[in-house]
Amino acid sequence: MRITTETFDENARGALLNRPLQAALRHATHKFVDNRRYAITELDDWEDRRQRSNAIKRETIEHLDRYLEEFTTNVEKAGGVVHWAIDSAEACRIVVDLIQSKGEKLVVKSKSMATEEINLNHALEAAGITPVETDLGEWIIQLAHETPSHIIAPAIHKSRADVARLFTDVLGIEYTDDIPKLTAVARERLRERFATAGVGVSGVNFGVAETGTICIVENEGNARMSTSLPRIHIAVMGIEKVIPKFTDLALFLSLLPRSATGQKLSSYTSFLTGTKRTAEAEGPDEYHLVMLDNGRTKILADPIQRSSLFCIRCGACLNACPVYQRVGGHAYGWVYSGPIGALLTPQFIGMDRGKQLPYASSLCGACKDVCPVKINIPELLLDLRSKIGGESGSLNGKRPRLAEQLSKKAFAFIMARPGAYNLAAKLGRILQLTIAKNGKIADVPIAPLSNWTKNRDFPTLAPQSFRERWKREQENSGKE
Amino acid sequence: MTVVKSGQSKATIFATIKKALQTPSHVIDPGRPYKVPSAPRQFAADLSTRFVDEVTRLGAGCFVARSNDEAKGYVVDLIRKRGISRVALSNSPVVNQTGLSSALSSISIRPLIVDFDGCRDENELSVRKRNIRESLLQTEIGITGVTYGIADTGTLVIGGDNEYNRLASLLPVIHLAILRSDQLLPDLPTALEGLNRDGHVNQAITLITGPSRTADIELTLTIGVHGPKELQVVLLQI
Numbered sequence: 001m002r003i004t005t006e007t008f009d010e011n012a013r014g015a016l017l018n019r020p021l022q023a024a025l026r027h028a029t030h031k032f033v034d035n036r037r038y039a040i041t042e043l044d045d046w047e048d049r050r051q052r053s054n055a056i057k058r059e060t061i062e063h064l065d066r067y068l069e070e071f072t073t074n075v076e077k078a079g080g081v082v083h084w085a086i087d088s089a090e091a092c093r094i095v096v097d098l099i100q101s102k103g104e105k106l107v108v109k110s111k112s113m114a115t116e117e118i119n120l121n122h123a124l125e126a127a128g129i130t131p132v133e134t135d136l137g138e139w140i141i142q143l144a145h146e147t148p149s150h151i152i153a154p155a156i157h158k159s160r161a162d163v164a165r166l167f168t169d170v171l172g173i174e175y176t177d178d179i180p181k182l183t184a185v186a187r188e189r190l191r192e193r194f195a196t197a198g199v200g201v202s203g204v205n206f207g208v209a210e211t212g213t214i215c216i217v218e219n220e221g222n223a224r225m226s227t228s229l230p231r232i233h234i235a236v237m238g239i240e241k242v243i244p245k246f247t248d249l250a251l252f253l254s255l256l257p258r259s260a261t262g263q264k265l266s267s268y269t270s271f272l273t274g275t276k277r278t279a280e281a282e283g284p285d286e287y288h289l290v291m292l293d294n295g296r297t298k299i300l301a302d303p304i305q306r307s308s309l310f311c312i313r314c315g316a317c318l319n320a321c322p323v324y325q326r327v328g329g330h331a332y333g334w335v336y337s338g339p340i341g342a343l344l345t346p347q348f349i350g351m352d353r354g355k356q357l358p359y360a361s362s363l364c365g366a367c368k369d370v371c372p373v374k375i376n377i378p379e380l381l382l383d384l385r386s387k388i389g390g391e392s393g394s395l396n397g398k399r400p401r402l403a404e405q406l407s408k409k410a411f412a413f414i415m416a417r418p419g420a421y422n423l424a425a426k427l428g429r430i431l432q433l434t435i436a437k438n439g440k441i442a443d444v445p446i447a448p449l450s451n452w453t454k455n456r457d458f459p460t461l462a463p464q465s466f467r468e469r470w471k472r473e474q475e476n477s478g479k480e
Numbered sequence: 481m482t483v484v485k486s487g488q489s490k491a492t493i494f495a496t497i498k499k500a501l502q503t504p505s506h507v508i509d510p511g512r513p514y515k516v517p518s519a520p521r522q523f524a525a526d527l528s529t530r531f532v533d534e535v536t537r538l539g540a541g542c543f544v545a546r547s548n549d550e551a552k553g554y555v556v557d558l559i560r561k562r563g564i565s566r567v568a569l570s571n572s573p574v575v576n577q578t579g580l581s582s583a584l585s586s587i588s589i590r591p592l593i594v595d596f597d598g599c600r601d602e603n604e605l606s607v608r609k610r611n612i613r614e615s616l617l618q619t620e621i622g623i624t625g626v627t628y629g630i631a632d633t634g635t636l637v638i639g640g641d642n643e644y645n646r647l648a649s650l651l652p653v654i655h656l657a658i659l660r661s662d663q664l665l666p667d668l669p670t671a672l673e674g675l676n677r678d679g680h681v682n683q684a685i686t687l688i689t690g691p692s693r694t695a696d697i698e699l700t701l702t703i704g705v706h707g708p709k710e711l712q713v714v715l716l717q718i
Contacts, residue, residue, distance in 0.1 A: 028699050051514040062505060065497045078683070084490040136705055137696035153696055160698050183694060183702045190706065195617055211681050221692040221707020224650050228684070229613070239493070246676045250669040261695070264633045265668075268707065269687040271639070271675075276683050279605060280596040282646040283684050293493050301500035304508070379508045 001119050001147055005333035005345055008356040012327040013455060021157055025328050028156045032319035035262025036370065042264065043254065053255055054374040056248055057310035060209075064300065067209040067242045072291065074212025078274020080287045085118075087294050092123035094290055095201070095234055099129055102232060102286075104198035108190075110216070110223035111135035112203025113313055114236045114292055116148060116335040117348070120201070131201070132193045134222035136186050143170045149329030149337065151315035152260050157328055190222070200226035200284070204237035205312070206252055210245045212273055214289070217256060219267040227272060233284040235272075238292050240300075240309040252312065255372035259314035295348045304383050308343045310373040317367035317377060323360050332357060339367035339377045343384065351388055358384040422465070429461050436460045520666035527631040527664045528717060534634025538690030539703065540711035551658060551714050552578045555623065558656075558712070560587060564620045570648040571595035572625030572640070574658050574716070580623065592619065594644045613647065622652035622708070626659045628674060629715070630687075632667040636713070639675070639685030646684055655688075655708040661717045 004011060015021055040046045060067050072082045085091035099107065107124060109115065109131050121142070124131045133142040137154035141147065144166055148154030155163070164177040173185055202223055206215040214235055216223045227233050243252060249271070257263040275287045299305050318324045318338030329337035334354075336344045342361060346354030358381045361367075367377040414420045435441050441458040444450050452458070464472075523530045528544070535542040545551035555578070559567060567584060569575050569591045584591050592615050599605040616622065624645040628637040636657050638645045649655045665671050668687075675681050692707030703709060 024698070031699050045515065045517065048514040048516075051511050052516065054511060055514075058505070058507075062501065064501065065494055068494075068497070074679075084487075084493055086489050086492055090489060134706065135696070136694045140696065153699065155696055156699070158697070160700075163697050179697050179700050180702050182697060183705055187705055191617065194706075195614075211676065211679055213681055219693045219695075220705035221650060222705070224686060225706050228646060228650060239497075246679075246681065247669060247672050250667075250672050253668060263689070265635055265687060265689040267688065267690050267693050269689070271681065271685040271687075273681050273683050277641065279602065280599075280642065281683060282596070282609075282644060291490075291493075293496070297493060297496040297500055300497060301503070303503045303506040306505055307508075374509070374511070376508045 001122070001335075003334050003349060003353065005349065005354045005357060008331060008333060008360060009455070011331035011333060012360070015327040015331045016455075020159060021328055022326070024157055024159060025325055028150070028153065029319045029325045032152075032262070032315070036259055036316055036319070039258040039262040039264065043258075049251060049255060050372055050374045053251055053372060054310065056243060056251070057373050058307070060242055060244060061240065061300065061306060061309050064239065064242070067244060068239060068291070071207050071209040071212060071242045072289075074209070075207075075214075075274060075289055076212075078212050079276075080212070080274045080289050083288060083290045085290055085292050085294070088118035088292075091118045091236065091290055091292050091294065092120055095120060095236070096123055096127045096129065098232075098234060098288060099124070099199050100127065102198065104232065105129055106193065106197040107131045107199045107201055108193050108197040108222075108226045108230060109133050109138070110200070110202045110218065110226040111138050111154070112201070112236060113148075113151060113335060114203050114238050115201060118236070118292065118294065120236070132190070132197070134190050134193070134226060135218075135220060136183060136222075139186055139190065140166065143167075147330065147335065150318060151313050151336075151338075153315075157330065194225045194229050197230045199232045199234060200228075200230040201234045201236065202226055204235050204241055204289075205256065206249060207237055207242045208244075208246050208249065209242055213246060213271045214273075215249055215253075216270045216272070217253070217266045217268075218270075219261070219263075221268055224268055224270060227270065228283050231284055232286045232288070233272075234288045234290065236290045236292060238294075238296060240296050240311075256312055256314050259316040259370065259372040299344075299347050302347075305343070305347060305380060307375055308340070308347070308380055310375050311340050311344070312373055313340075314372055316370040316372065320366040320370045322362060322364060322366070327360075332360070339381070340375075343377060343380050346384060346388070351384075355388045358388060422467075425461060425465055429463065432460055517669075520670050521632050523631065523666070527666060528661050528715060530631040531629055531634060531664055532715065534631065535711075535713050536634075538634050538711075540634070540690055540713055542713045542715065544715045544717050546717060548578045548716070548718070551716055552580055552583045554714060555580060555656065555658075556583050556587060559584070559589065559621065562620075564654075565589060566592070566615075566618060566620045568592040568594055568616055568619045568622045568648050568652060570622070570624040570644045571597070572643040572645060574625040574660060574663075575623055578658060578716075591623075592616070594622075594648045596644060597642065613651075616647050616651040619648075619652040621654040621656055622648035622650075623656045623658065624649045626657050626663065627685075628671050629659050629664045629713075630666075630668060630671050631664055633689055635668070635671075636688040637671055637675070637685065638688060639682045641682050646686070649686070649688065650707055652708060653704075654710040654712060655691075656712040656714065657688075658714045658716065661715060 121131045140155040150156040324338040342357040691711040
């Protein structure tokens with residue numbers, strides 16, 4: 001897929017000017033936020049659960065080698081075949097080779113961020129294999145040749161009219177924007193695919209070390225179909241998705257659906273452990289698990305950023321983020337968007353290509369408050385910013401200009417001295433007369449401030465400072 | 481076919497992990513103490529009432545039967561009223577217990593029995609598997625047993641070995657599950673404890689919580705994407 005992280009500013013501006021997208025984003029993110037807020041009230045120990053999940057994730061990540069060994073040994077004991085992939089190229093090669101060696105041509109896929117990350121569909125198509133996405137949202141964006149714009153709802157950016165036109169153009173059906181009818185089309189068309197595909201590819205939500213079980217959470221039933229009907233099941237799992245105990249699933253399953261969609265449990269939660277035990281049992285004959293590194297060990301090596309590996313991909317931070325709410329997922333330029341994307345993307349694809357993303361945040365902390373595994377996203381974003389800027393502290397990696405250095409020194413000087421502060425405020429009130437319009441400053445003509453106002457307005461300084469007003473009010477009341 | 485040097489990659493990944501973990505974590509938030517719930521969730525009402533409430537809230541139908549005959553009557557009635565002719569029964573003890581198979585014959589419906597036991601050889605087994613699968617894709621109602629019901633969330637747990645509930649609960653348009661009230665458990669932690677026997681769990685376990693659904697177009701809830709469009713539950717309270 002084309003990576004457009006380097007043009008985040010332009011992507012964001014385009015998104016802000018796209019009225020239908022703005023309406024779709026507002027509707028979707030607010031609905032997600034409301035659903036989650038309502039769902040968590042049902043548990044009286046939500047904060048305890050977040051704290052527990054954070055502790056379990058920390059324990060697992062800090063002993064990742066031990067838990068991975070236990071997990072994959074148990075997968076193999078139960079009859080699964082485990083493969084290891086250092087990067088996306090190796091992961092794709094493993095999957096393609098497997099499918100070709102079995103002589104299969106058609107693959108049904110259930111929603112998986114890991115396979116988006118490695119761009120598996122592209123590799124399959126290049127090898128003459130047809131991948132069919134079966135999650136409704138994923139299918140829509142596959143038909144439209146687009147990429148997901150949300151972890152949970154990949155086609156969140158499309159209106160029903162967009163989907164209706166797409167189905168008419170690509171599938172040749174009569175135009176309808178009736179959502180149940182459009183959904184019925186997906187059911188009918190994809191049933192044929194489920195019935196004939198030789199291979200099902202899925203992601204993994206959790207891998208349980210104790211039992212070698214993989215857990216897949218979904219609402220549509222397409223993951224059950226993909227892992228039950230084809231004769232071969234291939235699962236792709238990031239190495240950070242392991243948890244220690246089978247009973248830990250209860251905790252994580254109380255957090256994930258509530259945070260993602262506001263459900264107590266998703267419609268279908270599958271626990272798959274190895275291959276079938278008897279010839280009579282239902283389900284695939286073969287089960288392969290591809291364990292994916294692809295940069296995760298690099299994140300692990302950073303003692304601060306390590307905790308970003310706790311992420312369970314619920315999407316709650318996207319919905320809560322004032323930046324995501326306005327610019328949407330595509331602006332972030334790669335598969336992971338929102339606050340967690342701003343953390344993961346630069347580390348996965350390289351700091352130089354993703355350096356704009358950690359700045360796509362006002363550090364308001366809404367992401368941290370909703371994160372079910374308590375990742376301190378704002379602190380991690382600040383840490384990434386410091387790493388990107390290096391010692392210079394500047395975004396483009398160059399030595400800061402003299403003007404920038406001087407202005408920072410001047411700012412520090414003024415903020416530390418009340419007299420200087422008052423003087424500067426008075427001066428500012430006079431200077432702003434030249435650029436303020438309708439109570440806001442839309443454009444400061446001097447760089448680097450002009451960069452800031454390029455995408456935002458700045459409120460004008462009030463005609464009176466609070467201190468001045470307070471003083472006057474006190475004097476007035478004294479007279480009465 | 482290219483040789484996949486997976487062994488080598490595994491060694492590389494583990495070496496990288498070990499090296500990475502030599503640096504201790506820099507913890508920004510040490511966190512605060514927390515409590516782990518030690519007992520199952522308590523409900524104001526009994527398990528059956530909570531279960532029925534939750535199942536209903538999910539948009540599924542729920543019928544409480546006081547006898548096998550009452551359960552059988554309800555199911556046959558539902559099939560007749562809907563004009564359904566293609567019925568599948570999984571070979572599960574609780575389904576057999578209701579005597580549905582013969583009751584259906586009396587209204588001239590020959591149900592598809594989902595059962596893969598007793599084939600003479602592999603060939604016969606694979607033919608039967610193919611046939612049953614093809615039939616299930618055309619079936620209007622699949623009737624199965626369950627391993628547990630979870631009261632807290634209105635969830636059905638499917639995954640008993642050799643009960644053949646997996647496809648019959650997934651492919652038909654309607655899924656009707658029958659369970660006895662003594663199969664009800666309070667919450668998910670209790671169910672997971674029951675499913676885990678000293679580190680051994682069955683190969684395929686599915687928690688079913690309501691009918692198949694999506695909200696992928698404009699976040700509008702739509703029932704029945706790939707899984708069953710309708711979920712019906714019969715609770716045997718004998």
